[in-house]
Structures are given as structure tokens and as C-alpha cells.
Amino acid sequence: MISTLNHLVxxxxxxxxxxxxxxxxxxxxxxTEYHARRMFSSLAGMPLSEYIRRRRMTVAAGDVLGDDELLEIATRFGYGSTEAFGRAFRAVHGSTPGEVRRAGGxxxxxxxxxxxLTVEGNSPMDTRIIEHPAFQLIGHAARVPLIHNGVNPHIQAHIAAIPAEAHARLKALSSGEPTGLLQVSADVDPDYTEGTPLTYLHGVAVGHDHAVPDDLDVIGAPAGTWAVFTATGDYPAALQQLWAATATDWFPSNPWRLRPGPSIVAIIDRSPDFSTATCELWLPVERS
Known part of the structure; x- marks a missing residue:
């Protein structure tokens, strides 16, 4: 994967x-585009689309300091107007092409x-590879923004609004792996850009032919392979560190890549105040 990303750059x-x-x-x-974008974002700390824009505007700055017409420069870098080029330029540099041309910056x-790839190998990752038939994830869904670090207050508010009896009802409906109440993320931006919307579902797993009550939301999970990672520690920090480690350590070292589909977190055990927990992270994968 490291070689692939360098060829992409x-x-x-x-x-x-x-x-x-x-x-x-x-x-x-x-x-695949899906895997390349997710790995690039995880390792570079920025979406691929943002990197392309920053590099274009970095190189374009040299031309802006020259004598070419701004429209000619804009066209050279794929923009149809000086206005569109100026917006992209200002977003990267914090100043307009005209200001840079006059003041030099x-x-x-x-x-x-x-x-x-930095090889360390001092932190083994507990992983299972599972072939799983098609199943459904059912529960209560909401659109929330993606937040990389810390507690997501939008998810917290969504879960808090679900009545206690609804949690008990979901637990009773659970009928397969992954077991128990689940945290499901779907429709995530391929670039994994912070702040972009995703579908979050608080629910359980049931068979693909299970009759779903009309008042519950459904996310389908097609048959395929899943990589299941386990983490124990401070919550949600340990889970977020595990997410990062799959990109930096596991995928570059193993013959698997992400495939489209929901990601699932199962809470296996937790402290009474939820400050620590043991979690399973389920990611849909395919052989690379």
C-alpha cells in the first residue's frame, strides 16, 4: 500500500x-478508489482531494508571481474562471492572487x-478474519458529522434521546454476530473528511431475511469478509487509536484492503461510567 500511495502522489x-x-x-x-482514499486520508492526515488542491495552489503560486495573465494560470490548473481559481487560491494561501502578485505573499x-513504512512491531494487534453471510443492522439511525477525536456530541445526543425501553427491545432482537448493542457508521465520505455527514445507527445485527419492525431503520451488510480488531482501554480514546492503527500498521502489512460497507463497533465489556471499555471493531475487507 505504501508503494501504491507513492505512485499516486x-x-x-x-x-x-x-x-x-x-x-x-x-x-x-x-x-480500489475507496481503499486508496481511505488509506491516504488516514496516513496523510488530510483528504486526497485537499492534498491535490494544496499542491495545485502551491505550484500555481509561482506562476502568480510571474507575468502570465491570471485567466491563463487558472486555465492551466483546471479552473474555468479567475473567480473559481481565486477562491481555491485564497482557501490555501489566505490571500488572493492579486494580493500575492502585489505584495509577494x-x-x-x-x-x-x-x-x-516505519517497522516497529512492538504492539501486536488482536485480529480475526471472518467470512460472514449477509445480515442486517437494525435500530435507530441519524445523520451526524464525522469527528475524528474525542466524544462525538451529536452521537451522544442521538443515543440519549432513545428511550430506555427501546434499548431493551433492541437487545432482545439481536440474533447474530456481532452481538449486543452496536455502533454502526455508514455512508462515510470516501476521503474521511472531518465534519462530513455520515449515517450513525444505534442497533443490533439480525439475519438478512429477518422481518424488521416498521419503526426501525435498516442498513444492509452484504456477505463477505470482515477483519475484527479488539482494543481495551480508555473509551473512546482506545477505540480511536485502534482505528488509526489499522491504517498505519495493519493494512500496510497484510494482504487485505477495505471494501465499501458499514463499519461496526461492538462493546464487549465496559466500566460502570463507560470511562474504559473492551471493544471490537468490524471492518469490511477483501483480498488486495
Missing amino acids: QHIEAHLGDSIDVASLASSLGT PLRSQPQLRFR
Whole structure:
């Protein structure tokens, strides 16, 4: 995966003025757009689309300081108007092309990324690979923003609004792995951009042919392979650290890649105040 991401970066660098077809490029490198975007975002700390914009505007700044017409520069970097180019330029540099041309700055440079694998191996990851038939995730869903670190207050508010008897009802409906009450994330932005909306479902797993009550939401999980990771520690910090470790440690070292589908968190055990917990993280995967 590290080699794939470096090839992706090199292609972007050679085609900053072109429309970049990430899906075709990922396919030519032996992976999928979904996996490439998720791994890039996790390892680079920014979405792939944001990196492309920053690199374009970094290189474009040199041209802005020259004598070419702004419309010519905008067209060179794939923008149809000086207004669109100016908005993108200002979003990266904090100043307009005209201001930079007059004053020489300020400018914010995005260096070209290079991915390297640091081999440590001192933190084994508890993982299971499971072939699972199709199933359904049923419960109470809401659209919430993606938050990378700390407690998500929107999810907290959603769960708090669910009556106690509804939790008991869901537990009674649970009829398969993963067991118990589950935290399900679906429809997540492929770039994993913080603040983008996702579907969060508080629910349980049931068989694919299970009759679902009309008042419950449903997310389908097709048959396939799942990587199941276990973490124990402070909640939710240990779970968020586990998420990060799957990208930095596990996927680069194993012959698997993410496939589209919901991610699932099962709470296996927890302290009374929920300050610590043992969690299972279920991620849909396929052989790379």
C-alpha cells in the first residue's frame, strides 16, 4: 500500500493541471478508489482531494508571481474562471492572487508527500478474519458529522434521546454476530473528511431475511469478509487509536484492503461510567 500511495502522489505531481481520475489510477495500481482514499486520508492526515488542491495552489503560486495573465494560470490548473481559481487560491494561501502578485505573499506551501513504512512491531494487534453471510443492522439511525477525536456530541445526543425501553427491545432482537448493542457508521465520505455527514445507527445485527419492525431503520451488510480488531482501554480514546492503527500498521502489512460497507463497533465489556471499555471493531475487507 505504501508503494501504491507513492505512485499516486507521483501521478498527481505530473498531472496537476489535468483532471485526475482517481478510480482509474487506483485500478491501474491494483487497488480500489475507496481503499486508496481511505488509506491516504488516514496516513496523510488530510483528504486526497485537499492534498491535490494544496499542491495545485502551491505550484500555481509561482506562476502568480510571474507575468502570465491570471485567466491563463487558472486555465492551466483546471479552473474555468479567475473567480473559481481565486477562491481555491485564497482557501490555501489566505490571500488572493492579486494580493500575492502585489505584495509577494503571504504564501503557504504544501510539500510533496512521500510515504514511508516505519517497522516497529512492538504492539501486536488482536485480529480475526471472518467470512460472514449477509445480515442486517437494525435500530435507530441519524445523520451526524464525522469527528475524528474525542466524544462525538451529536452521537451522544442521538443515543440519549432513545428511550430506555427501546434499548431493551433492541437487545432482545439481536440474533447474530456481532452481538449486543452496536455502533454502526455508514455512508462515510470516501476521503474521511472531518465534519462530513455520515449515517450513525444505534442497533443490533439480525439475519438478512429477518422481518424488521416498521419503526426501525435498516442498513444492509452484504456477505463477505470482515477483519475484527479488539482494543481495551480508555473509551473512546482506545477505540480511536485502534482505528488509526489499522491504517498505519495493519493494512500496510497484510494482504487485505477495505471494501465499501458499514463499519461496526461492538462493546464487549465496559466500566460502570463507560470511562474504559473492551471493544471490537468490524471492518469490511477483501483480498488486495
